[in-house]
Amino acid sequence: MPKSAQSGHQANVAALYERSGAAAYGVSVEQFAAILDEILRKYFTQNSAHDPDPNSARASAEQKADFCAGLRLEELALARACAAGNERAWQDFIARYRQKLHGMALHITRDGAHAAELADSLFADLYGVNTRDGIRRSKLVFYTGRGSLEGWLRTVMAQEFINRYRKQKRTVSLEEQTEAGVQFAAAVQEPAYTSDRTSDQRLEAATDEALAELLSEDRFTLASYYLDGRTLAEIARTLGLHESSVSRRLDRLATGLRKRILAGLRMQGMSHAQATEALETDVRDIGLNLRSRLTQDSGAKTFPEGKVPAQDAGKGINE
Amino acid sequence: MTEVPKIVYDRLRAVLPDRAGPEQTHPDADLLTAFAEQALSATERNGVLEHLALCGDCREAIALALPPADIVIAPIATETEAVRATPIPAKFERNFLTAFAWPSLRWAALAAGVAVAASVLLMHPGKLNQATLSSVNRPVATTAPPASAPQIAPSSVPASSVPASSVPASSIPSSSVASSPTDESAISVRTSARTNEARPNSEMRPFKKLNAGEPVTPSHQAERGMLLAENKNKSAQAGKWSATPSAGTAAFDAPTSRRATETVEVSGAAAAVEVAPSADDTLMALNETPAIERAKPALPEPALQEKEMKANGQQKTQAAVVPGLARPQARAMMSSAKLASPVSQSLAHRVTWVITGGILQRSPDSGQSWQDALRAHHPLLCYASHDEDVWAGGQAGTLFHSADGGVTWVQVQPSIKAQQLSSDVTHIDVRGNVPGNVRGDVHGDVRGPAEIVLSTSNGEIWSSADGGRTWEKK
Numbered sequence: 001m002p003k004s005a006q007s008g009h010q011a012n013v014a015a016l017y018e019r020s021g022a023a024a025y026g027v028s029v030e031q032f033a034a035i036l037d038e039i040l041r042k043y044f045t046q047n048s049a050h051d052p053d054p055n056s057a058r059a060s061a062e063q064k065a066d067f068c069a070g071l072r073l074e075e076l077a078l079a080r081a082c083a084a085g086n087e088r089a090w091q092d093f094i095a096r097y098r099q100k101l102h103g104m105a106l107h108i109t110r111d112g113a114h115a116a117e118l119a120d121s122l123f124a125d126l127y128g129v130n131t132r133d134g135i136r137r138s139k140l141v142f143y144t145g146r147g148s149l150e151g152w153l154r155t156v157m158a159q160e161f162i163n164r165y166r167k168q169k170r171t172v173s174l175e176e177q178t179e180a181g182v183q184f185a186a187a188v189q190e191p192a193y194t195s196d197r198t199s200d201q202r203l204e205a206a207t208d209e210a211l212a213e214l215l216s217e218d219r220f221t222l223a224s225y226y227l228d229g230r231t232l233a234e235i236a237r238t239l240g241l242h243e244s245s246v247s248r249r250l251d252r253l254a255t256g257l258r259k260r261i262l263a264g265l266r267m268q269g270m271s272h273a274q275a276t277e278a279l280e281t282d283v284r285d286i287g288l289n290l291r292s293r294l295t296q297d298s299g300a301k302t303f304p305e306g307k308v309p310a311q312d313a314g315k316g317i318n319e
Numbered sequence: 320m321t322e323v324p325k326i327v328y329d330r331l332r333a334v335l336p337d338r339a340g341p342e343q344t345h346p347d348a349d350l351l352t353a354f355a356e357q358a359l360s361a362t363e364r365n366g367v368l369e370h371l372a373l374c375g376d377c378r379e380a381i382a383l384a385l386p387p388a389d390i391v392i393a394p395i396a397t398e399t400e401a402v403r404a405t406p407i408p409a410k411f412e413r414n415f416l417t418a419f420a421w422p423s424l425r426w427a428a429l430a431a432g433v434a435v436a437a438s439v440l441l442m443h444p445g446k447l448n449q450a451t452l453s454s455v456n457r458p459v460a461t462t463a464p465p466a467s468a469p470q471i472a473p474s475s476v477p478a479s480s481v482p483a484s485s486v487p488a489s490s491i492p493s494s495s496v497a498s499s500p501t502d503e504s505a506i507s508v509r510t511s512a513r514t515n516e517a518r519p520n521s522e523m524r525p526f527k528k529l530n531a532g533e534p535v536t537p538s539h540q541a542e543r544g545m546l547l548a549e550n551k552n553k554s555a556q557a558g559k560w561s562a563t564p565s566a567g568t569a570a571f572d573a574p575t576s577r578r579a580t581e582t583v584e585v586s587g588a589a590a591a592v593e594v595a596p597s598a599d600d601t602l603m604a605l606n607e608t609p610a611i612e613r614a615k616p617a618l619p620e621p622a623l624q625e626k627e628m629k630a631n632g633q634q635k636t637q638a639a640v641v642p643g644l645a646r647p648q649a650r651a652m653m654s655s656a657k658l659a660s661p662v663s664q665s666l667a668h669r670v671t672w673v674i675t676g677g678i679l680q681r682s683p684d685s686g687q688s689w690q691d692a693l694r695a696h697h698p699l700l701c702y703a704s705h706d707e708d709v710w711a712g713g714q715a716g717t718l719f720h721s722a723d724g725g726v727t728w729v730q731v732q733p734s735i736k737a738q739q740l741s742s743d744v745t746h747i748d749v750r751g752n753v754p755g756n757v758r759g760d761v762h763g764d765v766r767g768p769a770e771i772v773l774s775t776s777n778g779e780i781w782s783s784a785d786g787g788r789t790w791e792k793k
Contacts, residue, residue, distance in 0.1 A: 070358070107387045146359070147352030151384065155348040155355070158383035162376055207330040216365055219372035223331050224382075226323060228375060234382055240357040254323040261324060279324050 012065055020073035025081030025089040035080050039071070039144045040064055076145035083128070083138035097153060098123070104154050108161050118164075122157050203278050206264030210257050218253055225250055345377050346370060355381050670724060672709065674699050679711045681725050692725040703747035705769055708786075712744025712773060720787055733773065733781050733790040740781055740790075746774035 010033075017023070017032045027035075044064060081089035101123060105115035128138035143152050211219060217239065224230040224238070225246075232250075236243040258279070265275035346354070346367050353359050354367045371378050671682040673689070677698025680689045693699065699713035707724040711717075716739065718731045733740040750770040773781040780793040 103387075108383045142347065142349070144349045146349045147356045151352040151356055151386075152348050154384040154386070155352045155380060158380040159348060161383065162380055203326055204330060204333075207324075207326045211327070211330055216368040216372050219331070220368050220378070222323065222327065223372055223375070224378055226328055227331055228378055228382065230378075230382055234385060237385055238355055238381055257323055257327055261326070279326070 009061075009065075012068070016068055016071075016073055020077040022073075022077035022081065025077060025086045025092075027077055027081050027084070027086075031080075031084075032077070035076065036068055036071075040067070042144065043067065043146075071145035072148055073145060075149035076143065079140040079143040079145075079149055082126070083140040085136075097150065100150060101153065101157070104157050105161075108154075108158055118157060118161060121164075122153070122160060125160075126153075202265060202268045202270070203261070206261045206268065207257075209264050210260035213260065214253070214257075218249070221246065221249055222253055345374060351377065351381055351384070355384060670704075672702055672704055672725075674702060674711075677713065679725075693719055693721075693728055695719065695730075700743060700745055701747050703749045703771075705749040708749065708769060710747045710749060710771060712747050714743045716740040716742060716744065716775075718744055718773070731787050733783070733787070735790055735792050738792070740773070740775065740779075742779060743776035744773050745776050748772040748774075 013033045013036060014029060016036065017029050020032065022032050044060060044067070078089055078092060082093050101119045102115060105119035105122070106112065109115045109118055122139075125139045128136040128140075139156065143149060147155075211222075214222075221235055221239070224235045225232075232243045232246045235241075236246045239246070241249075261279060262272070262275045265278060266272060270278065350359070350363070350367055354364060354371075359367065371381070671686050672692070673680050673682070677695075677700075678691055679693040679699050679702055681692035682689045693711055695711075695713055695717050697714040697717045699711050699717065699719075701713075702709065702711040704710070707722060709721040709725050711719045711721075711728075716732070718733060718740065719728045720731050721728045748771070750772070769786055771783045771787055773779075775781065781790050782793065783790045
């Protein structure tokens with residue numbers, strides 16, 4: 001790195017260090033710079049999906065500066081100081097987030113006992129009771145300041161809940177459920193999935209093609225609404241849109257998908273009547289088959305413990 | 320909302336293993352948090368969305384990590400979605416949602432409409448009577464137009480201080496009411512004033528005002544009274560306390576034929592110039608009584624209390640004249656005639672008068688706001704007020720009298736035999752009709768019409784001891 005660029009980078013780091021208030025937690029400038037470098041390496045790896053323009057070194061330097069300036073520096077300093085075991089940082093963290101953690105857990109689990117357990121478990125992970133190679137490692141080292149620390153805590157807790165409690169729920173014994181008053185209905189024998197296989201393949205191909213033409217945001221909207229049963233408000237909040245925009249988008253997507261599928265079926269040699277019939281027929285059959293297809297049952301952990309390397313995440317996203 | 324074909328559900332789900340693969344990796348909590356907080360660049364956001372479209376676990380993690388407050392942004396949508404989340408057939412779901420939503424909206428709209436109608440009735444209870452009254456008043460306008468009809472400014476009708484029964488055209492002479500069909504101001508004054516007659520106003524004037532100076536036949540007047548009573552009954556049905564006070568006042572004073580006779584005499588004085596007075600007025604008062612009696616069933620509590628007061632003989636005279644509690648005190652105040660600039664104020668009403676540019680103005684709030692109360696053909700020069708009796712004089716013998724605090728005005732033409740007052744009225748003095756009283760020093764009860772003393776620009780002194788019915792020149 002040229003001297004001028006290096007001095008500029010140092011000045012930038014010094015300014016960011018000043019903004020972060022890391023000095024109050026005993027974090028030196030060098031330590032802070034190392035934290036920033038680590039984060040930059042994570043998100044600005046060559047050929048990474050997160051690098052907006054990896055071929056331009058100058059643009060990348062400017063973008064890195066902007067990227068660092070956009071980080072939640074104060075919360076980053078607090079999290080990293082906590083991970084380093086700074087007492088004052090922990091006092092601040094506990095004062096700010098300890099109570100919130102329980103509220104978050106209660107919101108996620110909807111159950112007091114599970115909420116307390118989840119919150120305490122997460123707090124232990126944050127403190128770093130788990131040791132790896134004899135070294136206490138706090139989960140807070142994975143916080144990079146891209147979003148708020150509170151949001152990160154919620155996400156981590158949600159992932160933990162999905163990993164732990166959602167699967168545990170399926171393993172509750174029949175005896176416990178019976179004691180809890182759960183009535184077990186006789187298993188519904190689903191009718192055999194009988195459909196014209198040729199027609200079904202053509203329909204699937206047309207549907208896949210129609211879905212592939214959609215934007216990723218549209219597919220996310222469809223999946224969230226129709227598969228996950230999310231509310232319009234939740235989807236709107238996630239995408240940063242207004243609720244009515246999501247509603248209109250869903251209407252538009254449903255109408256457009258039907259047209260595209262019918263068009264795709266006609267392209268494959270079906271008449272309009274045949275295409276319509278195939279679509280409607282499949283609606284009935286798929287409707288019965290959908291229940292089993294939508295049921296997730298995976299023994300593996302959904303979210304791995306610890307962090308996912310940035311480049312790995314990028315690959316997963318790209319692929 | 321439009322349903323997607325069910326094959327879309329299946330294919331959305333089915334593409335996940337193909338796209339993500341068995342060794343799928345998830346964006347870390349940092350990226351998901353930044354995505355939920357809209358803190359990612361466009362490239363990063365698209366990458367995360369690409370993964371989220373295929374990964375139900377990450378979608379669930381993001382949904383669970385949403386702040387609680389944000390989830391409750393739109394409770395209606397949440398409710399709808401909660402209903403939708405239950406496994407109901409699509410057709411039934413649509414019907415159920417429609418049946419669930421529309422009646423709520425319908426009833427909400429109906430409730431809102433009722434609330435608006437009720438508030439309008441409470442705010443303007445007399446509006447319902449407007450159309451009927453206008454149609455009733457139209458035939459009155461067929462009488463001969465007068466030589467000089469005063470212009471009563473429409474804005475001179477203060478909504479707050481309109482006496483209940485003072486509004487009918489009876490207190491307006493034929494010259495001002497029935498002068499011509501184009502004299503809409505007078506009609507509008509009466510009509511708008513009637514809108515206030517149903518208010519539960521403690522300042523309600525007694526029934527005697529109903530008959531003052533009405534140049535209509537007894538039968539017609541009786542018909543009007545019936546219509547008035549009917550309208551009041553209708554108003555009473557629409558808004559409980561809207562019409563009853565006036566009806567109660569009318570019923571209360573209806574038996575007091577003496578009062579009615581007195582007001583007929585006053586109107587006769589006014590009509591002496593414009594229209595020949597007749598004994599019809601007396602008949603009119605008598606004929607109107609039964610019509611007003613019809614409003615008795617709608618008597619409100621204040622009217623009943625007044626009746627009780629009358630029966631008990633407590634403050635009989637005061638109650639008979641003015642139901643208001645402050646009225647006896649106000650009656651104790653002696654009005655004084657003043658020239659244009661000084662301001663007089665009634666303690667009972669806090670009504671302040673002033674003449675500006677030849678126009679009599681009225682302030683119902685002790686001078687904070689002003690309304691034009693009377694605008695005559697000739698500029699007004701002086702006025703005098705005594706309680707709700709207001710006299711205003713101006714150039715060329717202009718003299719007006721209002722017995723209801725300036726709501727309605729009657730032009731009075733003082734005359735002796737063949738001689739009429741034609742010079743400028745520069746000073747008016749109103750004295751209470753109490754034996755031995757001194758100007759500006761009236762205490763106690765005041766009964767009957769006041770003594771009016773006019774001073775003119777040519778040194779004449781005109782006085783009337785009977786409220787302007789007959790005049791003497793000194």
